[in-house]
Amino acid sequence: MPTDRQNRDVGGMVIAAIFILTGALALWDTLEYVDADSYVFPRTVAGAMVVFCIVLIAWSLVRPVAAAPRRSESTPRRVGLVSAMLGAALLMPYTGFLISGLLAFGAIAWLAMYDPWTRGRLIIYPLVGSAIVLGFYFLFHKVLLVPLPAGKLLSV
Amino acid sequence: MDSLGYLFAALTPYHVALALGGVVAGTVVGSLPGLTATMAVAVLIPVTFSMEPASALILMGAIYTGAIYGGAYAAILLNTPGTPSAIATTFDGYPMAKRGDGDLAITLACIASVCGGLVGALFLLSLAPPLANVALAFGPVEYFWLAMLGLTLISALSQGNLLKGLIGASFGLLLSCIGVAEISADVRLTFGSQTLLGGIEVVSALIGLYCVPVLIDLVATPDRHLKVEAASRGFRLHEALQSSWQGKVNLARSSVIGTLVGILPGAGGSIAGLVAYAEARRSSKKPERFGCGEPDGVQATESANNATVGGGFIPTLVLGIPGTPPDAVILGALLIQGVRTGPNLFTEHGSIVYVFIWGLLIATLLMLPAGMLIGRYAYRSIVTVPKAMLVPTVAFMTLIGTYAIRNSISDVVIMIVLGVLGWILGRFGFSVSPVVLGLILGSIAEQGFVQGWIIGAAAENLWGEFFGRPIALGIVAFILLSLFSPLLLNRLRLKRELASAD
Amino acid sequence: MMTRLRRVLVVPLTAALIMFATGASAEYPEKPISYVIPFGPGGESDITARHQQPFFKKKFAEDMIISYKPGGGGAVGWAQLNEMPGDGYNIMGVNLPHIIVKPLQKDVGFKTDELTLIYMFHYTPDAVVVKADSPFKTLQDMIDYAKQNPGKMTFSGSGKGTANHLAQVTFDKLAGVKTTYVAFKGTGASVTALLGKQVMGQWGYTSVGAKHADKVRLLAVAMEQRHPRFPDVPTFKELGFDIVSGAYRGIAVPNSTPEDIREKLSAMIGEINADAEFKKKMEADGFALVHVDYRGIKAFMDEKKDGYVAAAKEAGVIK
Known part of the structure; x- marks a missing residue:
């Protein structure tokens, strides 16, 4: 078991290493700019970021930190939430905004449910959910005239 | 017509109805993340074709001011700035809500917004022509230094680890470069991706970085979103008024900062809020409490961002130079109606300008009751809605709101990816606020620097360009003050403690 | 309630589908036209479109609904133009020299020749x-x-x-x-x-x-003749410099739009351009009308392309 004294900020160092790679990638991208005005700023900033990251890694190697307390949390639900949102965004061009929105809403409601699904909730939640989605859809599409995607394969 | 006559012209039932309707609609629009004041005003343009210019201005001004206030709701209750102006409201508003003081924070925000709005509108009423020159006195170098002043907030926002804050801010600055460059001729950091071509839109990035991590954590535990007290405590108006009275210096200073920043065409409500927040923190006796739910922080940003409404109208009406993005839309609507802006608008077309300004003042005052009622409702619904409905509703709002900003699915994807990134960074002690700071200030800093450099080089006087202009030097002085005053204060305090220990 | 709501949503969409399938209808336009500006609100592209808006409504009894798709200096909008339904109810503003210069700098998702321009209505x-x-x-x-x-x-x-x-x-x-x-x-x-x-x-x-x-x-x-709003300001040509240039603005449609609708839209925009009051309003704001319709657009673009490309090379913004 690592004690507090031996604990290093490994996560922070890994993130810093990823940022160093990002900075290097950005510096490489600036090589092909034709206009001097375009590269001064990103080069300076990317360079500074790399330097900060190196200092952070060096610092973390010499100075241990206290470990963060672990909490009981549900990672599958987190992944599910992000997948549902991303899925809705990627489905939008094909099924249109309304259908992908309703699907995402349903999936996320199911993920965020910690109480038992009683019969009342099974009836009320989908109704309220559809009303919320349709209400926002109406507000944005008809009142605010936002051209929400209509869907190539399916339209409402 | 004398000024009393203009006031009565603004007090007709029609105009009061426009002001009230505008404020209510604006507040609702502003509270939805992704719906900005700019968009609400743009949607209204065809409606205003058939209106008198003064009435059209009152309606658009009321919507604008309401939207800026409405942005506070989502900032306080969901950690998501409804409009970019409310970014700094999240810093203390959300911690307040988390500990159960969301209702107080919303009432405070309402009072602060009304104060700021009144100050901005009164400056517009009394001093518009001379103040408009501030818009012209700010050159590229001044914008560059203003952005640097904003960046001094990194230390306050990095939650104990300055290095991580600096890394986050550099990353944010880098993010601001993505896409087709605004003032140079390259396409940057897209790596061939069409999704990144349009760059990272600030509002969608805010939604992603602030709101998505909250959702990710909400879904992972059965805990309630916000802590609630069992008994309803109403508006907590008395408490809020007391706190506002104690913070009156802060309110006044922030309102003036907001007005001045609002006049600057390259800045806007988000910068106004950030600068006011930085100043409130710097001059506070308890700077360490900022970021942990300090009411002064909410008051500073909310008064400053509403003051930008009146401030922004100053160059818009006097010079024809829009002070903020919604002003650009309002200016366009006026042009199409055949109203020419300029100093003579104030002297020859008083019936338009002064009726409008009185209308804006009335709208701002109406925001006090209207805003408190809507705020109460927003708070109650966020607190009482069961989690299984709250999380999908907010998630759906982020999707539709992000899409609506530029009618772009790419922005929705970027929003979600940034959200995941923000959550991961947060896990490892990298706060997202420095990233946002970099993203917002990046283009101002870059453009100011590049333009200042070219102008200085052409005049063969680079040093003079960056360090020889009075306003620039003034801002540099504030930067030094914010950087070093905590150190000095600490040393003084140590000395005093040592002295008392002896 | 739900079925009624659904009907409200379904009917117009089905109508749109039928419209799409049968192409031009005799009484085109019979519903509002969506006019996308690939820039933010408040700029000149927006303002000139807003000038057209009331005239369109007056002449053709349908609304022109303006929306914005900013990003990438217009590139984001133009890259998506051809994916929009080509039913005559989706049009987008285009700007020169942007649509000529941008695609030559990098892959920005569209090529100049992939855009179907139907009218150039003014330049600044x-x-x-x-x-x-x-x-x-x-x-x-x-x-x-x-x-x-x-x-x-x-x-x-x-x-x-x-x-x-x-x-x-x-x-x-x-x-x-x-x-x-x-x-x-x-x-x-x-x-x-x-x-x-x-x-x-x-x-x-x-x-x-x-x-x-x-x-x-x-x-x-930089005009052929002096601008009516500024009769005292000489042209570059008068002073011996052959420069006639500016930012041209026009309208494009998705490439799936049928020929007859392109012709019809082009004629409609031309009709707005020919309106004396429209001309007066545009010129008072300092714009100058041009009348390049669907038939003349290719020759116009070919001529402009040569000039802009040469200048952009000179400026070092393209290789």
Whole structure:
């Protein structure tokens, strides 16, 4: 078991290493700019970021930190939430905004449910959910005239 | 017509109805993340074709001011700035809500917004022509230094680890470069991706970085979103008024900062809020409490961002130079109606300008009751809605709101990816606020620097360009003050403690 | 309730599908047209579209609904144009030189020839603008100063690879001077820099002269003939420089739009352009109308392309 004294900020160092790679990638991208005005700023900033990251890694190697307390949390639900949102965004061009929105809403409601699904909730939640989605859809599409995607394969 | 006559012209039932309707609609629009004041005003343009210019201005001004206030709701209750102006409201508003003081924070925000709005509108009423020159006195170098002043907030926002804050801010600055460059001729950091071509839109990035991590954590535990007290405590108006009275210096200073920043065409409500927040923190006796739910922080940003409404109208009406993005839309609507802006608008077309300004003042005052009622409702619904409905509703709002900003699915994807990134960074002690700071200030800093450099080089006087202009030097002085005053204060305090220990 | 709601949503959509399938209907347009501006609200592309809006409604009894799809200097919108339904109810604003220069710099998701332009309705002529109290009274004053002080004459302008920038490069070459061009984000910021004396002059547009009439002076305009709003301002041609340029604006449709609808839309935009009141309003704001319809657009584009590409190479914004 690592004690507090031996604990290093490994996560922070890994993130810093990823940022160093990002900075290097950005510096490489600036090589092909034709206009001097375009590269001064990103080069300076990317360079500074790399330097900060190196200092952070060096610092973390010499100075241990206290470990963060672990909490009981549900990672599958987190992944599910992000997948549902991303899925809705990627489905939008094909099924249109309304259908992908309703699907995402349903999936996320199911993920965020910690109480038992009683019969009342099974009836009320989908109704309220559809009303919320349709209400926002109406507000944005008809009142605010936002051209929400209509869907190539399916339209409402 | 004398000024009393203009006031009565603004007090007709029609105009009061426009002001009230505008404020209510604006507040609702502003509270939805992704719906900005700019968009609400743009949607209204065809409606205003058939209106008198003064009435059209009152309606658009009321919507604008309401939207800026409405942005506070989502900032306080969901950690998501409804409009970019409310970014700094999240810093203390959300911690307040988390500990159960969301209702107080919303009432405070309402009072602060009304104060700021009144100050901005009164400056517009009394001093518009001379103040408009501030818009012209700010050159590229001044914008560059203003952005640097904003960046001094990194230390306050990095939650104990300055290095991580600096890394986050550099990353944010880098993010601001993505896409087709605004003032140079390259396409940057897209790596061939069409999704990144349009760059990272600030509002969608805010939604992603602030709101998505909250959702990710909400879904992972059965805990309630916000802590609630069992008994309803109403508006907590008395408490809020007391706190506002104690913070009156802060309110006044922030309102003036907001007005001045609002006049600057390259800045806007988000910068106004950030600068006011930085100043409130710097001059506070308890700077360490900022970021942990300090009411002064909410008051500073909310008064400053509403003051930008009146401030922004100053160059818009006097010079024809829009002070903020919604002003650009309002200016366009006026042009199409055949109203020419300029100093003579104030002297020859008083019936338009002064009726409008009185209308804006009335709208701002109406925001006090209207805003408190809507705020109460927003708070109650966020607190009482069961989690299984709250999380999908907010998630759906982020999707539709992000899409609506530029009618772009790419922005929705970027929003979600940034959200995941923000959550991961947060896990490892990298706060997202420095990233946002970099993203917002990046283009101002870059453009100011590049333009200042070219102008200085052409005049063969680079040093003079960056360090020889009075306003620039003034801002540099504030930067030094914010950087070093905590150190000095600490040393003084140590000395005093040592002295008392002896 | 639900079924009624659904019916409300389904009926117009089915109608749209039928419209799409049968192509042009006799009474086109029979519903509002969506007009996408690939820039943000408040800019000149927006304002000129807003000028068209009421005339469209008056002449064709249908609304023109303006929405915005900003990003990438217009590229984001243009890259998505051909994916929109080609039913005649989706149109998008296009700008020169943007749609010519941008695709040559990098892959921005569209090629100039992939856009189906149906009408070019106006342009905002380039102009050299100075403050009203500037010592430069004529273009010659400015040239003399620039000759004596190479590189010291500073101009603000909107962006790089834009009409302003290309005009500056062309002018420097023709006049044999070296001036400094400072790019700003859009015309608004560039005017602010001029009025605040951050720069000595501006490569701007005639519209700047109209909007800030009491504060600025135009030294020359890049038009064939003098602008009716500024009868005293000479053209570059009169002064011996062959520059006729500016930011041209027009309308494009998705490439799936049938030929007869393209023709019809082109005629409709032409009808708005021919309206005397429209012309008056546009010219009062400093714009200049052009009338390039669907049939003439190819010849027009071919001619413009050569000029812009040469200038952009000169300016170093394309290789």
